[in-house]
Amino acid sequence: MHAGMMTLPAVDTNHLRSISELPTELALQQAAPFLVGLVRDPTFFEGGIRPLLEEARGAEGDWYVAHSYGGKDHTYSLQVFVWPPSTETKIHDHSSWGVYCCAVGSILEERYERLDDGSRLDHARLKKYRQRMWSKEDGASSVLPHNGGIHRVGNPGDNVGISVHLYGPRLGELDGRDYDLSCDYVCDRRED
Numbered sequence: 001m002h003a004g005m006m007t008l009p010a011v012d013t014n015h016l017r018s019i020s021e022l023p024t025e026l027a028l029q030q031a032a033p034f035l036v037g038l039v040r041d042p043t044f045f046e047g048g049i050r051p052l053l054e055e056a057r058g059a060e061g062d063w064y065v066a067h068s069y070g071g072k073d074h075t076y077s078l079q080v081f082v083w084p085p086s087t088e089t090k091i092h093d094h095s096s097w098g099v100y101c102c103a104v105g106s107i108l109e110e111r112y113e114r115l116d117d118g119s120r121l122d123h124a125r126l127k128k129y130r131q132r133m134w135s136k137e138d139g140a141s142s143v144l145p146h147n148g149g150i151h152r153v154g155n156p157g158d159n160v161g162i163s164v165h166l167y168g169p170r171l172g173e174l175d176g177r178d179y180d181l182s183c184d185y186v187c188d189r190r191e192d
Contacts, residue, residue, distance in 0.1 A: 011038065011069055011078060020076040020168050024097045024144065027168050031099040032140040035166050039103045039136060048080070049103050049162055056082045056160045063087040063155070066162075075169045083107060083161035088154025091126065091179040092189065093146050097168040100153070101140040105161030106133045109141055112150040112179070124179055124186035126150065134163075145171050150179065 019030045038044050052066050061084060069078040083105070091112060100107075112126040134141060143149025155161040175189045 011044075013069070013071070016069075016076045016078060016166070017071060019166075020071065024168070028097055028099060028142045028144075031097075031166050031168070032101075032142055035099050035101045035140050035164060039101045039164050045103070052080065052082060052162060053104050053160060056084065056162070060084055061087075063089065077165075077167045079165045079167075081163045081165060083155035083163065085155060085158050085160065088156075089152050091150065091152045091181065092176055093148075093150045093179075094143060094167060094176040095145055095170045095172055095174045097142070097144055098149065098165060099140050099142045100134075100163050100165040102134045102136050102138065103162045103164050104136070105155065105159050106135045106157055107161050107163050108133050108154050108156050110152045112152075114147050114150065116184075118147075122186060123184055124177075125184045126179055126181055146177075 015034065019027050019034060022030065039049075048067070056066075063081060063083045065079045066082045067080045070076070080103075081100075088108075091110075109132055110128055111130040113129050115125040115127050116123065118124070132141075143151060153163070173190065177186050178189050179186050
């Protein structure tokens with residue numbers, strides 16, 4: 001059922017590239033309104049999001065990336081996520097800045113802060129400091145690389161949710177890190 005090869009309406013890749021070349025804070029200032037505008041663009045919704053929603057109705061199983069645009073030089077990644085009911089990511093961070101916007105339904109985001117100093121290998125003690133439900137009307141959420149963006153995203157509701165994510169260039173080889181609160185564990189994630 002995953003629509004990974006689906007073609008979405010044209011996205012201004014030149015604009016995406018120019019955003020990705022900015023310093024992180026400036027990139028986030030431009031990425032958020034770009035993404036909100038994209039999600040609210042009727043041609044993007046009608047040509048790409050609505051067909052995904054129709055296909056995903058009644059979906060079960062885990063969340064998935066239904067479509068991904070990527071810069072040829074890995075300077076950015078634009079991804080459309082589909083969230084069947086009762087799905088969520090692991091607690092994680094990214095090695096890049098990121099912005100996401102809910103396109104359909106509601107998406108829950110939990111934010112975490114690190115309580116340890118990061119000096120012990122494979123160890124991280126976290127505390128949840130915020131959670132928020134995001135809908136299309138709420139704008140965009142942004143994360144900084146590494147400890148500046150530890151979070152979990154999911155759909156605790158009964159209906160399918162769809163969100164659109166934009167990530168800047170990675171700061172290294174790693175995609176990010178995954179965290180396990182039950183045993184204060186952290187590990188590197190090398191794959192997208």
